[in-house]
Amino acid sequence: MRLPDYIDFIIIGSGIAGLGTAVNCSKYGQTLVITKSTLLESNTYFAQGGIAAAIAPGDSPEAHYKDTLVAGADLCESDAVSVLVQNGPKRVQDLIAMGTHFDTTPSGSFDFGREGAHSIARILHARGDATGAELASVLANKAKEIPNIIIAENCLVADLIIQDNRCIGCWVLNDEGQFQAVTAKGTVIAAGGCGQIYKHTTNPWVATGDGIAMAYRAGAEIVHMEFVQFHPTALKNHNNPLFLVSEAVRGDGGKLITEEGKRFMVGVHPMEELAPRDVVARAIYHQQKAGREVFLDATSIKNFSSRFPTIYKACTEVGINPLTDPIPITPAAHFIMGGILADTYGRTNIQSLYVCGESACVGVHGANRLASNSLLEGIVFSERIVECLKDESSLPAVPPLSSHLEKPVVSAPVLEDTVRETMWSYAGLIRTEKDLLKALSKLDEIKMSAPINAYTLHNMLDVAKLIVSGALYRKESRGGHYRLDYPDQDAHWKELMVEHSIGSQPKLVLRTKRDSVLSFNDL
Numbered sequence: 001m002r003l004p005d006y007i008d009f010i011i012i013g014s015g016i017a018g019l020g021t022a023v024n025c026s027k028y029g030q031t032l033v034i035t036k037s038t039l040l041e042s043n044t045y046f047a048q049g050g051i052a053a054a055i056a057p058g059d060s061p062e063a064h065y066k067d068t069l070v071a072g073a074d075l076c077e078s079d080a081v082s083v084l085v086q087n088g089p090k091r092v093q094d095l096i097a098m099g100t101h102f103d104t105t106p107s108g109s110f111d112f113g114r115e116g117a118h119s120i121a122r123i124l125h126a127r128g129d130a131t132g133a134e135l136a137s138v139l140a141n142k143a144k145e146i147p148n149i150i151i152a153e154n155c156l157v158a159d160l161i162i163q164d165n166r167c168i169g170c171w172v173l174n175d176e177g178q179f180q181a182v183t184a185k186g187t188v189i190a191a192g193g194c195g196q197i198y199k200h201t202t203n204p205w206v207a208t209g210d211g212i213a214m215a216y217r218a219g220a221e222i223v224h225m226e227f228v229q230f231h232p233t234a235l236k237n238h239n240n241p242l243f244l245v246s247e248a249v250r251g252d253g254g255k256l257i258t259e260e261g262k263r264f265m266v267g268v269h270p271m272e273e274l275a276p277r278d279v280v281a282r283a284i285y286h287q288q289k290a291g292r293e294v295f296l297d298a299t300s301i302k303n304f305s306s307r308f309p310t311i312y313k314a315c316t317e318v319g320i321n322p323l324t325d326p327i328p329i330t331p332a333a334h335f336i337m338g339g340i341l342a343d344t345y346g347r348t349n350i351q352s353l354y355v356c357g358e359s360a361c362v363g364v365h366g367a368n369r370l371a372s373n374s375l376l377e378g379i380v381f382s383e384r385i386v387e388c389l390k391d392e393s394s395l396p397a398v399p400p401l402s403s404h405l406e407k408p409v410v411s412a413p414v415l416e417d418t419v420r421e422t423m424w425s426y427a428g429l430i431r432t433e434k435d436l437l438k439a440l441s442k443l444d445e446i447k448m449s450a451p452i453n454a455y456t457l458h459n460m461l462d463v464a465k466l467i468v469s470g471a472l473y474r475k476e477s478r479g480g481h482y483r484l485d486y487p488d489q490d491a492h493w494k495e496l497m498v499e500h501s502i503g504s505q506p507k508l509v510l511r512t513k514r515d516s517v518l519s520f521n522d523l
């Protein structure tokens with residue numbers, strides 16, 4: 001379909017952040033949601049565990065705040081975390097009002113789940129372990145009902161259109177294979193993360209870092225890219241993506257064991273299997289490096305098949321009965337804590353360009369995201385963005401645009417796989433300077449042979465390079481970033497962020513929080 005040449009608001013992406021923003025901003029103008037696959041193909045849809053919010057008796061936003069900061073390893077923005085946890089309960093009520101059914105106990109109260117690094121059971125879940133599917137469906141149905149929202153599926157945004165540091169829209173390859181410019185008063189990137197640049201990931205095929213890459217090329221500030229979260233427990237097999245085995249299984253009593261049946265988290269961290277994700281993922285990785293297979297033993301969970309129906313089905317389909325057999329698991333890339341630098345209204349350094357959800361770095365996750373805070377981030381900040389987005393003024397007369405883009409889009413599966421292999425081998429859970437340099441040179445080699453119109457491949461390469469260069473620069477270990485050659489947290493790096501901005505030359509900038517620039521290096 002041919003998309004409108006002009007619209008009030010463009011939303012790129014259709015997960016909770018994108019659809020949440022669309023529903024909110026459609027009150028103020030015509031809104032176009034562009035998604036490169038179908039409306040439900042997003043990380044949101046596949047989220048299992050749930051959404052964290054301080055609602056349970058005995059819980060409080062203060063306790064949720066504290067848990068989030070501890071998991072974030074001294075790198076969270078405290079103001080942003082306050083916004084997240086204070087607004088969480090209200091936004092959950094909005095989701096319920098839209099038709100979301102969270103699971104309840106026989107007495108009718110919410111059935112709160114427990115996950116890693118949470119001090120209390122505070123995770124709301126739906127249909128057992130299908131929370132993301134429930135939320136994505138509710139939001140998609142809501143968006144489809146609103147006459148002010150146009151949904152464009154199977155349309156690829158190739159680049160943003162920037163004029164005088166203002167984003168005035170984007171170049172889209174529509175579903176008829178035609179490039180067209182769509183201009184708008186305000187553009188929101190809600191295009192999710194980039195797990196698909198790694199060989200092993202829980203993220204669906206669409207998660208190739210497109211939003212972060214196009215914002216970087218447009219001149220947006222990108223930060224904290226070295227912080228990649230590896231989920232400890234994906235079902236181990238040869239699939240891409242790997243099927244997630246929710247942390248909630250450990251919250252309900254699942255234990256990590258080796259093939260000899262020995263638990264190995266005891267003594268590694270006081271919270272054992274429910275330690276922060278980075279700690280658990282590395283402990284599993286070390287077992288694997290020592291030649292041991294690792295399993296999640298959930299046989300003590302008597303109601304497994306009703307509490308975790310999606311996981312039960314996925315396991316039985318590959319011949320594993322979780323009621324009697326330990327589940328073979330492996331860590332897999334799951335979430336990026338870094339992204340496009342934004343304030344708590346989603347504003348970036350580019351006028352009229354906003355960002356929400358996993359593509360953003362608002363500062364709520366620091367070096368390591370607390371479990372089930374990502375759906376919450378999407379819904380809380382999608383409401384705040386609209387506060388500013390609604391006041392975007394009309395576009396100045398837009399001069400005729402000519403496309404610099406070449407068609408047709410080609411996909412380059414072999415080169416894309418080489419990126420995945422490179423990132424897994426040299427920039428994964430455990431990093432060293434030697435490996436990271438190897439990764440950089442391999443990525444440069446791939447770039448040389450990448451066809452100019454392989455848009456996804458170029459996005460993957462841009463994001464991969466941001467991760468590797470950030471990881472090289474941060475000479476310490478913290479949260480999701482672990483350097484074997486700098487294995488400890490270094491107080492010097494506390495509260496600092498590595499920033500990438502394209503300018504004439506990519507460079508890394510060290511900042512204290514979001515203000516004073518301390519130093520920079522040209523790459």
Ligand code: SIN
Pocket residue numbers: 047048049050245246247248370371372373374
């Ligand atoms: C999970 O269910 O383990 C994933 C939830 C999350 O990523 O926060």
